[in-house]
Amino acid sequence: MSFIRTGIERSQGNGIAAPAAIRSERTRLVRAGFIPLVDASVLIAASEFGFAAREGIQLDLVKDVSWANIRDRLAFRQFDIAHMLAPMPVASALGLGSNPSPVIAPFSLGRGGNAITLSVQLYRRMQAKAELDGREDALTNARALKLVIDDMRSKGEDLPILGITYPYSSHNYELRYWLAAGGIHPDHDVKLIVVPPPMTSDALSAGVIDGFCVGAPWNMLAVEREVGRIVAVKEDIWPSSPEKIVGTRPEWAEQNPETLSRLIVALDRAAEWCDGHENRRELAQVLAAPRYIDASAGILHRVLLGKFTTDPDGAERTVPEYFSFHRGAANFPWISQAQWIFSQMVRWGQATYDPRTSRQAAAAFRPDLYRKALGSRLDIPSNDSRVEGGATDDGFIDGTVFNPLDISAYLAEFDIPTQVPKAPEQTVV
Amino acid sequence: MKTALSIMIFDENRIRASIIEEGLREAGHDRVVVIHDIVGLARQIEVISPDVIVIDIETPNRDMLEHLFQLTRSVRKPIAMFVDRSDSSSIEAAVEAGVSAYVVDGLKKERVKPILDMAVSRFKAFSRLQQELADAKSALEERKIIERAKGILMKSRKLSEDEAYALLRQTAMNEKKKLADIAQSVVMAASILGG
Numbered sequence: 001m002s003f004i005r006t007g008i009e010r011s012q013g014n015g016i017a018a019p020a021a022i023r024s025e026r027t028r029l030v031r032a033g034f035i036p037l038v039d040a041s042v043l044i045a046a047s048e049f050g051f052a053a054r055e056g057i058q059l060d061l062v063k064d065v066s067w068a069n070i071r072d073r074l075a076f077r078q079f080d081i082a083h084m085l086a087p088m089p090v091a092s093a094l095g096l097g098s099n100p101s102p103v104i105a106p107f108s109l110g111r112g113g114n115a116i117t118l119s120v121q122l123y124r125r126m127q128a129k130a131e132l133d134g135r136e137d138a139l140t141n142a143r144a145l146k147l148v149i150d151d152m153r154s155k156g157e158d159l160p161i162l163g164i165t166y167p168y169s170s171h172n173y174e175l176r177y178w179l180a181a182g183g184i185h186p187d188h189d190v191k192l193i194v195v196p197p198p199m200t201s202d203a204l205s206a207g208v209i210d211g212f213c214v215g216a217p218w219n220m221l222a223v224e225r226e227v228g229r230i231v232a233v234k235e236d237i238w239p240s241s242p243e244k245i246v247g248t249r250p251e252w253a254e255q256n257p258e259t260l261s262r263l264i265v266a267l268d269r270a271a272e273w274c275d276g277h278e279n280r281r282e283l284a285q286v287l288a289a290p291r292y293i294d295a296s297a298g299i300l301h302r303v304l305l306g307k308f309t310t311d312p313d314g315a316e317r318t319v320p321e322y323f324s325f326h327r328g329a330a331n332f333p334w335i336s337q338a339q340w341i342f343s344q345m346v347r348w349g350q351a352t353y354d355p356r357t358s359r360q361a362a363a364a365f366r367p368d369l370y371r372k373a374l375g376s377r378l379d380i381p382s383n384d385s386r387v388e389g390g391a392t393d394d395g396f397i398d399g400t401v402f403n404p405l406d407i408s409a410y411l412a413e414f415d416i417p418t419q420v421p422k423a424p425e426q427t428v429v
Numbered sequence: 430m431k432t433a434l435s436i437m438i439f440d441e442n443r444i445r446a447s448i449i450e451e452g453l454r455e456a457g458h459d460r461v462v463v464i465h466d467i468v469g470l471a472r473q474i475e476v477i478s479p480d481v482i483v484i485d486i487e488t489p490n491r492d493m494l495e496h497l498f499q500l501t502r503s504v505r506k507p508i509a510m511f512v513d514r515s516d517s518s519s520i521e522a523a524v525e526a527g528v529s530a531y532v533v534d535g536l537k538k539e540r541v542k543p544i545l546d547m548a549v550s551r552f553k554a555f556s557r558l559q560q561e562l563a564d565a566k567s568a569l570e571e572r573k574i575i576e577r578a579k580g581i582l583m584k585s586r587k588l589s590e591d592e593a594y595a596l597l598r599q600t601a602m603n604e605k606k607k608l609a610d611i612a613q614s615v616v617m618a619a620s621i622l623g624g
Contacts, residue, residue, distance in 0.1 A: 065487060065488070065489040065491075066488070066489050066490075066491040066492045067492050067495075068491045068492055068494075068495045068529075069486055069491060069529075072524060072529070073524060076521050076524050077521070078524060078525070096499075097495060097499065098495060098498065098531070164496075165492065166492050166495065166496070167495060167496045167499045193493070193496065194492050194493040194495070194496035194497075195493070196489035196490065196492060196493070198489065199489070350499075
């Protein structure tokens with residue numbers, strides 16, 4: 001054995017200076033933090049199916065338990081890159097939250113994956129109140145919840161408590177969007193609390209919460225355990241709603257431009273592979289491992305195909321695009337989506353609107369780095385920004401359209417809240 | 430005037446929490462509260478109104494705290510320790526040891542640092558303790574397996590105990606393997622061959 005290894009070493013070190021191209025063939029270690037969720041698929045597939053290795057990258061995936069840890073461990077150089085919620089780099093850019101440290105997003109990990117689940121008990125009450133037969137759309141469900149909340153209030157009952165995953169998360173903004181579309185004020189008519197995703201079904205079954213908005217596979221597990229009823233999926237609220245991104249420190253991106261470009265190429269290939277429905281059984285088997293999501297491969301496979309049971313009574317629903325990892329420019333970090341996130345932060349009083357802050361928020365997403373790695377390609381958009389929700393198959397649940405050039409006018413369109421709340425003063429960083 | 434800082438330790442691991450508590454009390458901090466359960470934590474924070482919250486980085490409930498602090502609109506707004514970046518090496522040490530801390534905004538670094546340092550050293554001591562325990566367990570396992578291998582050799586090769594041990598050790602040296610690994614092979618071979 002040792003003879004073979006010596007032979008290789010000799011052939012590499014034959015005294016002739018290696019040209020730059022060959023020198024760059026060395027394997028680069030990239031440490032990546034992730035949270036066990038199906039939308040970490042592209043990172044996991046890049047590592048497990050050779051896409052990273054082909055680009056000379058060894059992806060060292062480290063599982064973590066909280067988004068706050070992911071943020072801090074990226075900031076303090078334990079990670080080079082991380083699986084993050086799309087609003088996290090925007091929040092950092094605005095100095096929101098604890099330990100805001102600069103993070104940029106050069107790659108989006110795809111679309112879809114979220115859903116809103118209510119307790120079976122609460123949903124049955126909605127059915128009785130609004131005469132739902134179970135086939136209604138997400139907006140009708142929201143309006144039915146509004147009727148129940150009005151009823152609860154008139155009877156002096158406790159208002160529903162709903163779980164989200166993090167204050168700066170797609171889950172928070174999507175749940176609020178859905179509630180408001182149904183006429184429910186997310187800060188007055190319900191109470192929102194943070195529940196770690198793996199604990200959502202337990203919390204629902206114990207009655208600590210009455211519903212939640214989280215990523216896959218936790219909604220399906222709640223239905224499987226007969227404690228939850230899925231009432232909306234991300235596609236119902238806004239199909240393009242930004243979900244997870246790959247975040248990195250700007251200084252790491254500057255110091256390792258070639259590694260970052262190779263990483264983006266590897267992730268692009270991995271994302272394309274993940275998109276193939278024929279590969280999803282294999283993907284599900286890898287995701288099921290204890291070092292990744294640690295859930296049943298069967299459920300993960302069904303989730304990846306967008307086939308799920310929405311009600312313990314057996315009602316089924318198929319959302320073919322429940323996970324889009326690549327197609328439709330799913331990995332492109334749209335500036336307009338960073339701005340949409342910012343608009344929601346303003347809408348709910350986390351941030352204050354002004355043009356300068358809006359530009360700061362926009363700068364968190366880096367389509368320039370994405371383009372630099374992949375060059376020009378037919379499936380890569382030619383603009384960095386667009387009007388969001390304008391396409392017929394990509395509309396918002398309430399029919400509004402987001403024009404990033406006029407955020408103030410956009411916010412004025414909403415009935416809830418009637419007036420944008422004042423954001424608390426932020427710690428100056 | 431400096432009033433004593435009120436410190437809250439949130440750790441689901443009771444033993445570790447009490448080790449930290451003890452350390453802080455020894456260092457003269459007498460306003461220390463230990464919380465093990467996330468249920469009712471929000472109310473506890475409101476009632477106790479701690480200046481410093483020390484938490485285990487491995488708790489998934491950290492995101493809940495982040496939300497709680499985002500909602501806190503009062504002046505006493507706890508923020509992650511890390512906002513003060515002037516001492517990044519001690520923060521890196523904390524992250525590595527698995528400690529995270531939140532402090533009330535505006536609190537002087539000099540007052541918080543010894544608390545965090547104490548928590549870090551106690552966290553490290555605790556994981557060292559766990560490692561030692563694990564090592565001791567595996568050492569015991571190894572000793573057991575060597576004893577069994579000796580017994581097998583004594584019986585099958587008619588050796589004395591010393592001779593059996595010498596044979597195991599010589600084989601380990603020849604094979605460049607651990608004594609326990611050779612002993613394991615002997616035990617396994619004996620069980621397959623019905624020795």
